[in-house]
Amino acid sequence: MTAVAFVCLAAGLLVAVVLLIRQQQITARFRRRANELEETARVRDEELRHLVTVRVPALVESLYGKPVEVPGPRNPSFAETSAEQGIRAILRIFAEHAERAKERADQSAKATLKAMMRAVQSLGNEQQLAISTMQDRHDDPDVLEGLMKIDHMNAQLGRRAQATAVLCGSWPGQQRSAASLIDVVRGATSRIRDYLRVQVPPQVNIAVVSRAVEPVVLAVAELLDNAARHSQPNTTVEINLRQTHNGVAIVIDDAGVAMDPEELQRAERLLSGRESVDINRLGDPPQVGFAVIGVLAARYGFRVAVDSRSPYGGVRAVLFLPSELLTQVATGPTPVHAEPRPEPIEAPAAPPTPRSPVSPPAREEKTTTAHGLPKRRRVTATGNGTGEQPLPSVGAPASSTRPARETAAGMGAWQRGTRAGRSIVSPDSEGNVAE
Known part of the structure; x- marks a missing residue:
């Protein structure tokens, strides 16, 4: 009986030791997992702050035509996570919509300016014709001197209107011989x-x-x-x-x-x-x-x-x-x-x-x-x-x-x-x- 009891006690102790070791392993694994989750949460919070304070402002600057490079994530370990992939998708969608909105605004502004410059050029041509007619009719030195000044100023005005119209998609507007x-x-x-x-x-x-x-x-x-x-x-x-x-x-x-x-x-x-x-x-x-x-x-x-x-x-x-x-x-x-x-x-x-x-x-x-x-x-x-x-x-x-x-x-x-x-x-x- 004594021997049987000893064997049972030894077996019980062995089972207890095994269970204790297994429990320690499980506890250590849970502790590591908790630490990883805590680190992940900390990195994610840092990346969100980095997104708001650095990446989005850089993206906005780049959309305004300035040579600014939009930076990536701050922590290299965050680069391949699903959260970073989601952030990149959001930034890409934002950039595409902003670019389309910019193009629409630019085209609208150019169309408006083109129409305005067409009217200015028409008035400038009429004014040039009137100046030329007056130069042909008048021979007083003072009058001619004033007309020539006005003529030159009208040429500068016409060039500026012509340049603006060209920038807005119009043609130079004059066809000449070689x-x-x-x-x-x-x-x-x-x-x-x-x-x-x-x-x-x-x-x-x-x-x-x-x-x-x-x-x-x-x-x-x-x-x-x-x-x-x-x-x-x-x-x-x-x-x-x-x-x-x-x-x-x-x-x-x-x-x-x-x-x-x-x-x-x-x-x-x-x-x-x-x-x-x-x-x-x-x-x-x-x-x-x-x-x-x-x-x-x-x-x-x-x-x-x-x-x-x-x-x-x-x-x-x-x-x-x-x-x-x-x-x-x-x-x-x-x-x-x-x-x-x-x-x-x-x-x-x-x-x-x-x-x-x-x-x-x-x-x-x-x-x-x-x-x-x-x-x-x-x-x-x-x-x-x-x-x-x-x-x-x-x-x-x-x-x-x-x-x-x-x-x-x-x-x-x-x-x-x-x-x-x-x-x-x-x-x-x-x-x-x-x-």
Whole structure:
């Protein structure tokens, strides 16, 4: 009996020990599980705070076009959890809906602006016609001087309206014949306020094809305006033309403030034309120049780049026209689309007439026929008949060779003489002069 009892007691003790060990293992496992759950809850709370304070604000910033990278989870162990997958899905849905809302708002704003600019352009054209009519009718020097100032201001207003319309998806709005490259540069110069500071290069035997004339004029005008506005008024803006094996480059150098790396990066994005431009993110007031140039470059096939390698310490802008946008024209003193009225751009108070944006300013030299009738031969404003204008020295402002009043007085006298000759002297059908 004693032996049996001992065996039973030993068996009972063994069972108790086994149960105790198993209970300790279960307790330890539950304790580890509780610790894991507690750590998971702590990490999840940290990730939620990280989501609210860092990830969502970064996502919002990136939706506004700023170069901000949306960060991932703070704890690497949280990256593959179902909770993180749910957070990513929420962020993706939020970004998609915000992007669609942004696109709808941008399209609505562009449509509204396009309609407004269409009305402004129409009024500007009517105003230009009225100014031109008045310039033909009046020969008083003071009146002509004022009309030429208004004419130039109207050209700048038209360029701004045209640029805004292009940015909103409209076309440049003017179709022209192929024009020589120098006429394109001069036409662009006539559309900016500080046109006298621009050094125009001499004539070259290269022309821009018809469909690209107006876009290139507008793009060069925006680059010149940017160069003039960001440099001192006593400095010049220099234009050079450089031919390459596959095109020609229009190089614009100013002596203004250079651009920092962040500004250059932003300019590169806008000038590439690869990204859709949100007009709500162009600043206050909106800076549309580079954005408009990028739209035109992508649409018509030329390239534009800016950097801080100008030899004068400012910014260098290069507009490259490939061979498919170029053609050949004969050089000579006759300008393309020349106006029959003189346009002296050398006078500071007498800006060039923007109605013919691809025409160099010109005057008419009169001679007399065998019958005593006035005979006119077109020459350039410089009077040398070469089609070239003298270039001012680099670093010095362009100067006027004649006072504005004297130029306007000469124009008035020319118009009075023309009208008097037409009213008094007229040939009959046989070529005789009738008094």
